[in-house]
Amino acid sequence: MREYKLMIPGPVEVSREVRETFNRPTVAHYGEEWAHFYLRTTERLSSMLGCTGQTFILPGSGSVALEASASTFAPERRSLILNNGFFGERLYNIFSRYSDECEKLNFEMGKPIDPDVLNELLRGKRFDIVVFTHVETSTGVLNPVRDIAEIAKSHGALVIVDSISSAAIEKLDMDSWKVDVVVTASQKGLECPPGLGIVSVRSENMQEIRNSRKRSWYSDLSVWLDYFEKWHDWHPFPVTLPTNAIMALGKSLDLIEAQGLAEREAQFERTSQKVRSCLKEMGFELFTSRDFSAHGLTAVNTLGKIKPSELVKFLKEKFSVQIAGSLGELSSFLFRIGHMSTEQIKTSNLLTLLVGISDFLRVKGFPCNTQKAISEILEQ
Amino acid sequence: MREYKLMIPGPVEVSREVRETFNRPTVAHYGEEWAHFYLRTTERLSSMLGCTGQTFILPGSGSVALEASASTFAPERRSLILNNGFFGERLYNIFSRYSDECEKLNFEMGKPIDPDVLNELLRGKRFDIVVFTHVETSTGVLNPVRDIAEIAKSHGALVIVDSISSAAIEKLDMDSWKVDVVVTASQKGLECPPGLGIVSVRSENMQEIRNSRKRSWYSDLSVWLDYFEKWHDWHPFPVTLPTNAIMALGKSLDLIEAQGLAEREAQFERTSQKVRSCLKEMGFELFTSRDFSAHGLTAVNTLGKIKPSELVKFLKEKFSVQIAGSLGELSSFLFRIGHMSTEQIKTSNLLTLLVGISDFLRVKGFPCNTQKAISEILEQ
Incomplete structure (x- = not known):
């Protein structure tokens, strides 16, 4: 496997x-x-x-x-x-x-x-x-x-x-x-x-x-x-x-x-905001409003630009990273990222993932400013 | 643990x-x-x-x-x-x-x-x-x-x-x-x-x-x-x-x-017979008759000679081997041995266990002929 x-x-x-x-x-x-x-x-x-x-x-x-x-x-x-x-x-x-x-x-x-x-x-x-x-x-x-x-x-x-x-x-x-x-x-x-x-x-x-x-x-x-x-x-x-x-x-x-629960919750909250900023900078729409967003995962609307299933495949093959599509009627336009464990929110893992997504956008003809997109992640 | x-x-x-x-x-x-x-x-x-x-x-x-x-x-x-x-x-x-x-x-x-x-x-x-x-x-x-x-x-x-x-x-x-x-x-x-x-x-x-x-x-x-x-x-x-x-x-x-299922079943059957012989030679009574005995475990009647709970403790402490007592009303006189996996029926593991049991019998004043008891196991 x-x-x-x-x-x-x-x-x-x-x-x-x-x-x-x-x-x-x-x-x-x-x-x-x-x-x-x-x-x-x-x-x-x-x-x-x-x-x-x-x-x-x-x-x-x-x-x-x-x-x-x-x-x-x-x-x-x-x-x-x-x-x-x-x-x-x-x-x-x-x-x-x-x-x-x-x-x-x-x-x-x-x-x-x-x-x-x-x-x-x-x-x-x-x-x-x-x-x-x-x-x-x-x-x-x-x-x-x-x-x-x-x-x-x-x-x-x-x-x-x-x-x-x-x-x-x-x-x-x-x-x-x-x-x-x-x-x-x-x-x-x-x-x-x-x-x-x-x-x-x-x-x-x-x-x-x-x-x-x-x-x-x-x-x-x-x-x-x-x-x-x-x-x-x-x-x-x-x-x-x-x-x-x-x-x-x-x-x-x-x-x-x-770590302490309070610090842990704050850390997931901070990280999720950075991930959201990065994805918005890349030109995606987030599926949930800021006040009602989970801090352990983010669902991303591709707005028809790219197919979630193709992105999932690309990231697996080129970066050995697995993200999730979505379920039922959402699966044609939504993908989901997990940032709910200490390993998942390590800078190195987030960077590989986010740079990978920006690489896919480039391949698909929707280039973004990667440096700008990942800047908050680099500051964490 | x-x-x-x-x-x-x-x-x-x-x-x-x-x-x-x-x-x-x-x-x-x-x-x-x-x-x-x-x-x-x-x-x-x-x-x-x-x-x-x-x-x-x-x-x-x-x-x-x-x-x-x-x-x-x-x-x-x-x-x-x-x-x-x-x-x-x-x-x-x-x-x-x-x-x-x-x-x-x-x-x-x-x-x-x-x-x-x-x-x-x-x-x-x-x-x-x-x-x-x-x-x-x-x-x-x-x-x-x-x-x-x-x-x-x-x-x-x-x-x-x-x-x-x-x-x-x-x-x-x-x-x-x-x-x-x-x-x-x-x-x-x-x-x-x-x-x-x-x-x-x-x-x-x-x-x-x-x-x-x-x-x-x-x-x-x-x-x-x-x-x-x-x-x-x-x-x-x-x-x-x-x-x-x-x-x-x-x-x-x-x-x-x-291994093949038939050979596997035969192996568990052979091993269980050897374990039974050994335990009988040590002076125990088996709780089940030969024709209706599971081939993956053996329940042993201590006939009041020893307490199962003491044997379990002794084997853990001296031999780092764990066997099971029994449940409910049986627990005062029955202990159980598992020989249901390829690892469990390895000669070395069976020997450690059986020699350990004979050692406990010796300590408790019921010595047995260990060499004779384990002879069939050694032949496997």
Whole structure:
């Protein structure tokens, strides 16, 4: 399999330290030392997310963690999905399998969810659960979680946030923002290889895990809670865990904690602004407005000048760099860049990518002032 | 985390080649080259299992693949679980969440499932699905899949087999044995790190995937089939895959195919007989009879002479070797050894383990003739 520098919005390039930890011989997923390590890792994730309750690490992709949130909290309830892209649709697909009633409130792609529209809807109709993405990975929109959660809570709804592309990148504080459940995964801001889904539940909602109607097993957090209690000291989870990935996650948390979350968030924000400036200087249009742009990825509108699929191919072949196209109807004019890991935002990697894009523009007859375009990146 | 030679019934020690492949930089889970590799890997698994239909690789543990089989086939049906141990109980726990009606037919732990008892039951009561383990990992029993499947099919039931501890170790041919669904995982006979659940479905049952009532999303194979069809050439599955683990699986299949399945099965059978002889010579009793013993693990009855937990600790500390105790009521007198991977059955690893056990017996005042006990191992 050919290998590329992964400048996609997940899986991300990971640091040497994380890679080396991942590459250690596999250890067993049980015993006192492992149980302690697993539990400590879940507590560190809770602390990072401002979660006063409990965090669960599930073998699988981010979607298995979304399924766990749906399977545990949605049965016999009415769910409202706030949808502004492909992964909003996915939330609807998952929650509609578990909720008694599941509706979608659609917003324009590339635009943020509007809390006022939500407020209007909730005035007229009662929903038990409101679910939405923090960052919609298909378009790079950053949704205003805090404002949305405030509205949803004021109408008595449980708030579930898909933070797969935002955790450890964007500001997020479950406790003060009153977000009840956060779902994420290992291969984006947590800077690990893929293979782990993560669900964090506020202390106020832990009891509901027990009360929920049992609709599944693997993805039912009450099963996870049972093992947490009955096998606490040697196997506090129900299934075999991919221990290499969890070891890597522990190492990554070392690095994230050493940097400090606030500095880390600021760094991703600064870098994303520089990337945006550079791409605008090259003559592209950005798909999201500055105030509602994710800081871990950027979606770029080619305005019909070039085909995203050709750019993706060119960068792979000439620069060994991989970026992402987009999904569905967006794929004819949108490409996406990931800058959500410490490796991805290294000057050398950003430069290779951006100079590569400018080279493609030159080849295609749309030359730009490369020196000017990359000037901010060089100053970082 | 301290690392040990893993002589447990999964996760297993893996070969250098598989480890090196696992350790390569992460590749993206989409694109033509990846889609081709993923699909080719599923076809090789199908071929290995005698599956005429389709195989799905799901991120997660073996249990997520069990959940997929339950979620896809059990809703609105009556399921019968044939239970002779901890993992039979697990099948009941999972299937009872999805089946309209779910019953357990219990057999003694350490003894195989008796097809005649099943036949008797099915004469009096109709079940749509019969589910059981091929190898019950908690006791090392090898259940007579072929005979059980024949009885179940003669009563018109769908046959689902948990082959987590048997695939690529024990003889298994879905097509000629008329097994409809086989579930397995990466970290046992497939000799990879943990992180992948695998479900294989016979061609006769592929249509039922479509017909089933949708009860979940991640674990619903109809979702997987949708992506297989609509995104076939670049992303033929719905979620982010742990690409390192699947690359490792591809490498492991290279090695398994190079050896040949028949020779491989024979080798595990020969080795397991030698291990059994050795342990008997040391004065232990084996928990399973010769004809119904798994060839990838052995459960050993200490007859009250020694405590399994003390032996486990001793081997870790003095020999850096890890074996497994047992679960629940068995844990006071049973320990388990894994010999289900090419690394685990290397003479050097078996010797370290077995000499270590004999050393513990000596320390505890039950010396044995080590030379005689290990003689068969030395001849391998």
